[in-house]
Amino acid sequence: MKKYMLSIAVMVLLSCGTKEETATEIIKEEGQQTVVELNAAQFKNAGITIGFPVEINMHRTIKVNGVVDVPPQGMVSVSFPLGGYLKSSHLLPGIGVKKGEIIAILEDQSYVQLQQDYLMAKAKMEFLSTDLVRQKELSEQDAASKKTYQHASAEFKTQQVLIRSLEEKLRIVGIDPEKLSVNTISRTISLRSPINGYVTKVNVNIGKYVNPADVLFELVDPDDIHAALTVFEKDIMQIKKGMRASVTLADKPEKKYEVDVILVTRNVDENRGGLVHCHFENANHELLPGMFLNGNFELDYQKTVAVPASAIVRYQSKPYIFIAKDSSRFEMIEVEIGISNQEMIELKGKENIDWKQQKVVLKNAYSLLGKLKNKMEDD
Incomplete structure (x- = not known):
C-alpha cells in the first residue's frame, strides 16, 4: 500500500513539474511574440x-x-450614306476635331450620277413649268382639252417631288443644291465632323471601299x-x-x-x-x-x-x-x-x-x- 502511494505522489510531482515547465515556456514564447x-x-x-x-x-x-x-449623345459613329472609296483622311486616334471640319474625302461614280440626276431634273422642270403655263392658257381659251392641261399639271407636280427628294439626297451627303451647277459637278465628296471632340477609333484606310452601314470613325464629345x-x-x-x-x-x-x-x-x-x-x-x-x-x-x-x-x-x-x-x-x-x-x-x-x-x-x-x-x- 505504501508502495502504491509513493508511486502516485511521484507521478503527481512529475505532472506538476511538467505543467509548470510548459507554462513557463508559453509565457516566455508569448513575451517574445509581443x-x-x-x-x-x-x-x-x-x-x-x-x-x-x-x-x-x-x-x-x-x-x-x-x-x-x-452617354449615347456624346459618342458619334461616322458613316456615309452612299458608300464609296476613301481617297484621303488625316485622322488618328486622339486627334481633336471641330464641328464642320473636313475629316475625309470619298470618291465614287454614284456621286456624279446623283448630281447629274438633280441637274437634269431641274432642267426638265423649267420646260414643264413653261408647258404648264401654256396648257393652262390654251385650256382657258378652249384651244386645248382640259385633259391635256391636267396631264401637264401632274407631270409638273411629279417633277417637283423628284427635285425635292434629290435635293434632300444631296444635303445628306453634304452637297448644297443651291450651289450645284454644271461647272461644280465632282466625283468626290468631303465628309465633315458633326461635333467638336476628338477621335477614338479609325476603322478605315486609304483606298478601302466603305458601305453605307460601315463605321469609318468614332468621335467623342469631351464635354459629355x-x-x-x-x-x-x-x-x-x-x-x-x-x-x-x-x-x-x-x-x-x-x-x-x-x-x-x-x-x-x-x-x-x-x-x-x-x-x-x-x-x-x-x-x-x-x-x-x-x-x-x-x-x-x-x-x-x-x-x-x-x-x-x-x-x-x-x-x-x-x-x-x-x-x-x-x-x-x-x-x-x-x-x-x-x-x-x-x-x-x-x-x-x-x-x-x-x-x-x-x-x-x-x-x-x-x-x-x-x-x-x-x-x-x-x-
Missing part, C-alpha cells in the same frame, strides 16, 4: 519616433472604382465624358447629388481628377453595387471611354483619436501598434482601426487603454516588427 527591447544604440539606429495619438477631425472615406463613360462609379450597397445611400470626389486612372494614380455627382441610380446590380454618375471638372484628352478609375468619396468630418499611418503594422493580416512600456521596451498589441486617409488612421477604443495618454511608436514601427521576427526565429 515585446521587443532596444538598447540606446539600437533605438537610435532604428530611427523610431515615440509620441501620443492625437484627437483630430477626419473624413470617413468611401472607396469606389468605375470607368470613364460617355463622365465617371461611372460603382458604390457598394451599404454605402450607396450616403452618396447624394452634388457631392464631390477625387478619382485617378488605374495606371496613373498620381494624377487626380475632381468630379461632382450628377446622378445616383436607384437600383443595385447582382454584385450588390450601384452606379453613381459624376461630371469631370478638369477632363482632358487623356480620358478615354472604358478606362478604369479608382476614387474616394469623403463624407462629413467626425472627431477621432488617430495615429500616423506609419504607426500601424500588419502581421498575419491583422493591424498592430507598439506601445511604449518604458524608454527601451515596446509591446506589440492588436488594435481595431477605423476611418483613414493617406496620412492618419483612427484607433478604436480598447479596454484599459486611454489612447490620448498612451505613448506609442509613431514612426518606423516596422523596424520593431522586423526585430521581433528575428528574435522569434533565433528562439
